[in-house]
Amino acid sequence: MATKKKTTxxxxxxxxxPMEAKLVxxxxxxxxxxxxxxxxxFRCLAFRNGADxxxxxxxxxxxxxxxxxxxxxxxxxxxxxxxxxxxLAIPVGDALxxxxxxxxxxPAESRVRKLANxxxxxxxxxxxxxxxxxxxxxxxxxxxxxxxLEKFFSSLPNPGLLRxxxxxxxxxxxxxxxxxxxxxxxxxIAKRADGPYVSGERAMLKVKSLRTADCVxxxxxxxxxxxxxxxxxxxxxxxxxxxxHVGFTSAIPxxxxxxxxxxxxxxxxxxxxxxxxxxxxxxxxxxxxxxxxPLKPKLVVEVRYDHVSGDRFRHGTKLVRxxxxxxxxxxxxxxxxxxxxxxQLVSKVLRxxxx
Numbered sequence: 001m002a003t004k005k006k007t008t009x010x011x012x013x014x015x016x017x018p019m020e021a022k023l024v025x026x027x028x029x030x031x032x033x034x035x036x037x038x039x040x041x042f043r044c045l046a047f048r049n050g051a052d053x054x055x056x057x058x059x060x061x062x063x064x065x066x067x068x069x070x071x072x073x074x075x076x077x078x079x080x081x082x083x084x085x086x087x088l089a090i091p092v093g094d095a096l097x098x099x100x101x102x103x104x105x106x107p108a109e110s111r112v113r114k115l116a117n118x119x120x121x122x123x124x125x126x127x128x129x130x131x132x133x134x135x136x137x138x139x140x141x142x143x144x145x146x147x148x149l150e151k152f153f154s155s156l157p158n159p160g161l162l163r164x165x166x167x168x169x170x171x172x173x174x175x176x177x178x179x180x181x182x183x184x185x186x187x188x189i190a191k192r193a194d195g196p197y198v199s200g201e202r203a204m205l206k207v208k209s210l211r212t213a214d215c216v217x218x219x220x221x222x223x224x225x226x227x228x229x230x231x232x233x234x235x236x237x238x239x240x241x242x243x244x245h246v247g248f249t250s251a252i253p254x255x256x257x258x259x260x261x262x263x264x265x266x267x268x269x270x271x272x273x274x275x276x277x278x279x280x281x282x283x284x285x286x287x288x289x290x291x292x293x294p295l296k297p298k299l300v301v302e303v304r305y306d307h308v309s310g311d312r313f314r315h316g317t318k319l320v321r322x323x324x325x326x327x328x329x330x331x332x333x334x335x336x337x338x339x340x341x342x343x344q345l346v347s348k349v350l351r352x353x354x355x
Contacts, residue, residue, distance in 0.1 A: 035174035242275030247313030
């Protein structure tokens, strides 16, 4: 009677947390830095131990059921043992679609399978925590881990859904990535070339791609448990001339809130937004998120933002300045058209034949 082959225990456990990055304003100077694009996707550690493949999110939660095509691709690789760090991303045309990624987080397996077939994800690799010999590389410097990653990638007869992220040790080139990023990159990551992989700690630096837009203040919310303003609700005019809610900013200096509240309360008047309005029902809605005060479209504010998803700012924005010189009707969606993308960088990584 045949005996089942025993699987060797991995030297890098499944609950290993990825190394994280601290947000800074600019790229570091000096020697010894390695710069990499920060891709607009889901951070993912991919584990393979024989026939077993697991995808884990930055939070530690399993991602395998949401990306079955990536799991299948990893199982087809000739290398039977590895732990690699990367970013799950979905190419749409010559760019990456974060909206398509979010659609994958669906409870119905049939829906996930359909999307996996229609818009397959790729796994963009940038670090190697364990090689095929089952030896942990986490204590090795980044230079050696990168060499191991490149050896792993070059050994694949067909990379399938895997892509190799580029890097540079030239700060000026990394700055050009940032300057030309548009909506294609989330920013740039800086790592110490001689540094180990420090699980769960902010041992890297990140500089995000940020842009600004002039928005109409279409409403506001009071701070929780207070009668002072908590956040401004931002709007842009669409092609039909309707004011759509696009996001918020809560970065209002505390010393200005009392006077600003009094100013805004004088402008309260429905409807505030004549197109898409805040507080629409969704799985993220709370009772408080539907409570807001509509304003006459009189005030314009300049805000700094990083990403746009579905014609909305994905995250909260930073208030830059008030724009009394700007007419509200000048605040249109045309501002959000992404600048020229770093086309060669993105398309080169997304091409299947990249080596």
